[in-house]
Amino acid sequence: MSNGCKPIPSRVLDPQLVEARRLQIVQAAVVLFVEKGFHKTTTREIAKASGLGIGTLYEYIQSKEDVLYLVCAYIHGEVEHRLAEVRDASRSGREWLATSIRRFFHCVDELQDYVLLIYQETKSLPKERMHPVLEREEALVHLFEEILERGRADGSIPIDAASVKLIAHNIVVLGQMWTFRRWALHRHYTLEEYTERQISLLLQEIRARELEGTQGSQGSQGEGKS
Amino acid sequence: MSNGCKPIPSRVLDPQLVEARRLQIVQAAVVLFVEKGFHKTTTREIAKASGLGIGTLYEYIQSKEDVLYLVCAYIHGEVEHRLAEVRDASRSGREWLATSIRRFFHCVDELQDYVLLIYQETKSLPKERMHPVLEREEALVHLFEEILERGRADGSIPIDAASVKLIAHNIVVLGQMWTFRRWALHRHYTLEEYTERQISLLLQEIRARELEGTQGSQGSQGEGKS
DNA sequence: TTCGACCGACTGAGCGTTCGTTCGGTCACT
């Protein structure tokens, strides 16, 4: 559940020590990265903030970018951990969805600096390290796909199969939007307002399909050109 | 319609020449930034690609970050220019909205590298230069607010006032999502599929409210906990 | 004595930015 893909080599032998030191490193680095960004943070700053010498730092990583990768993995771990708690919580898919969205948005809000960091710095990873990070991002989308799928199965979320993936992406992105548009959104909404409004929009949208079903028409197709 | 806030000083006197040379610079830089990112692009590369000497480059800017700012302004200009064409096109707010979304998504697709660039590099701007860029981003949101507002006025888009801003943000972000999630989305949808599906979701959502009105119930409020 | 975790002075590539210089063009005066 926690590791991604290729392990980062370390010159230190004891695996427990490696894990412990890397946690030090990551927790120090995350603060610095949030504060100044990846590029403007120096390895020396990371070393000092971790309580290690610069040489020691390089016993546990091979490059500065490795630190970024570790940080990304750590953050994804945090998100996944918090989200796992409600994985099988409620009864209908519809309720599960609403609960999960609330949890997810809440989590995004708590970890907003971290989420923003991933958003802004993922591109600085070397290609090979980027893939596992994106995969983990997609796993998050999959979680919501699963929920939507269950709602589809039990009839509580009447949508067509081809929209599932899209809606799942929408949910994730609209959650993350709370962080990368906070300069605008926080001026107008509290987290609760934001969450409930987004859920309400989404569920109304889903309800619409239900009603349309009873009406028997598809609507919104002959809307314009193309 | 085109300029932002504080002008960037140049040591060159002739304003026409300044504009022309800066266009050279921007168009060269934009390619490099898309290719390698802002940080990994050197001023020398920018100079060479613009057909200028390093020294000349600095006749027209004061720092490397100025180039980034010019690039951002240029891109926003492109987007705004393309969007302006349909500003007063159709009759009902609802139709205007659909048309504008199509145009916007199409535009985002055409300029996807540029849009992505702004998304990823805005944070590298110095604070003072960042503000005008964000303001221009908000202007885009305002465009959609305006459209939604008109739809509200003519009754074709029955939503409550407090949702207008949120929906406008949603539209803009879901458009931009096409660029920053292309690694996932392009695998599953063409631009047309993506656009029509998103519009359809949005309009159904709006239609839902309409129907709810005739039903007289609010729904989706007692969905879960607090 | 051996081993491995830790250290930090050192290196050198690479960066943004500067500044002394060049040189084609313009214009006032003859």
Next chain:
DNA sequence: AGTGACCGAACGAACGCTCAGTCGGTCGAA
């Protein structure tokens, strides 16, 4: 038309500095 003073756009070598990464050494535990 001819001349020379002046202008300013263009140039690029060089400067000063930063910073990722290295390497030889120290030290404590086994």
